[in-house]
Amino acid sequence: MTLLWKLVWQLRCPNKVKNFIWRACKDILPTKTKLKDRKIPVEVECDICGNVETAGHVFWGYELAVTVWQMANLKAPCLTANLPNFLDLFWCVKKAKPSQDLETFASLAWSLWNNRNAVRHGEACRTALQIFETSRTFLNEFQNFCELPHPPQPHGPSLWRPPPFGWYKLMGALSKLLPYPLGALEIEAKVAEIGMTFAWELGLREIILEGDSQTVMAAITNHDPGPIQVHHLITRIKSWEPKFRAWKSSFTRKDGNKAAHHLAKYAKHISDCIIWVEDTPPIIASQILDDVSVLGFNPV
Numbered sequence: 001m002t003l004l005w006k007l008v009w010q011l012r013c014p015n016k017v018k019n020f021i022w023r024a025c026k027d028i029l030p031t032k033t034k035l036k037d038r039k040i041p042v043e044v045e046c047d048i049c050g051n052v053e054t055a056g057h058v059f060w061g062y063e064l065a066v067t068v069w070q071m072a073n074l075k076a077p078c079l080t081a082n083l084p085n086f087l088d089l090f091w092c093v094k095k096a097k098p099s100q101d102l103e104t105f106a107s108l109a110w111s112l113w114n115n116r117n118a119v120r121h122g123e124a125c126r127t128a129l130q131i132f133e134t135s136r137t138f139l140n141e142f143q144n145f146c147e148l149p150h151p152p153q154p155h156g157p158s159l160w161r162p163p164p165f166g167w168y169k170l171m172g173a174l175s176k177l178l179p180y181p182l183g184a185l186e187i188e189a190k191v192a193e194i195g196m197t198f199a200w201e202l203g204l205r206e207i208i209l210e211g212d213s214q215t216v217m218a219a220i221t222n223h224d225p226g227p228i229q230v231h232h233l234i235t236r237i238k239s240w241e242p243k244f245r246a247w248k249s250s251f252t253r254k255d256g257n258k259a260a261h262h263l264a265k266y267a268k269h270i271s272d273c274i275i276w277v278e279d280t281p282p283i284i285a286s287q288i289l290d291d292v293s294v295l296g297f298n299p300v
């Protein structure tokens with residue numbers, strides 16, 4: 001896995017492409033079947049061709065995608081085979097050719113995914129030539145005019161840490177403006193409660209709830225219900241615990257989860273509630289990349 005990290009983060013591609021490739025290799029792209037597996041009510045049919053939309057399908061399971069790969073003329077023989085997952089394909093291209101092909105592969109896969117998202121949101125499907133040309137221009141421009149990959153960030157005592165495999169850390173792909181005046185502790189507890197119900201609705205059943213209020217997180221973790229003003233909230237949060245298959249809560253300092261902090265600040269500017277299920281919120285995209293690239297070079 002360390003090798004994969006390094007390989008992905010050393011690609012001469014924009015960070016958003018690397019981020020995408022990493023998610024694809026980890027098989028966590030929100031394809032329709034993936035959402036369905038998480039009990040999110042979506043139809044599983046591909047918006048482009050109507051077949052079942054799996055991760056494999058999105059990248060090489062329909063005619064348009066096949067044509068795009070043919071145009072790229074990558075020398076990896078695996079591209080014509082029916083490979084079960086993205087990671088296998090990535091390694092296969094890596095083995096077959098030097099880095100230039102891997103970067104073309106990454107950029108094309110990203111373009112196919114973008115086209116899929118655009119169609120899903122009601123835009124017209126692009127032609128194979130458009131996808132191919134856009135991807136090539138995008139990559140060339142980056143490689144000609146932009147700098148090499150993100151340098152690793154300096155180590156600090158409060159780096160964000162990912163959860164163990166198979167767990168989800170609730171750090172806020174939800175940004176919500178609370179409509180009433182609350183004290184700081186009540187806000188922290190309320191946020192924890194919203195996060196927990198949000199996780200439940202997303203179909204997550206093994207979660208880590210992370211917060212930057214030591215008092216609230218301690219109250220959630222321990223038997224003590226905490227200060228009186230958050231009593232009712234803590235009790236409600238705890239009542240959710242048995243619903244999850246596994247549940248942990250942890251305290252992290254504000255500077256240990258900058259992405260969550262950015263989302264909280266962002267909530268001041270929105271009128272109600274924004275939820276990101278399919279993508280990284282743009283407001284924290286670069287922070288997520290920083291967090292991930294640090295881990296990439298120094299995996300925990």
Ligand SMILES: [Zn+2]
Nearest residue numbers: 046048049062
């Ligand atoms: Zn399709």
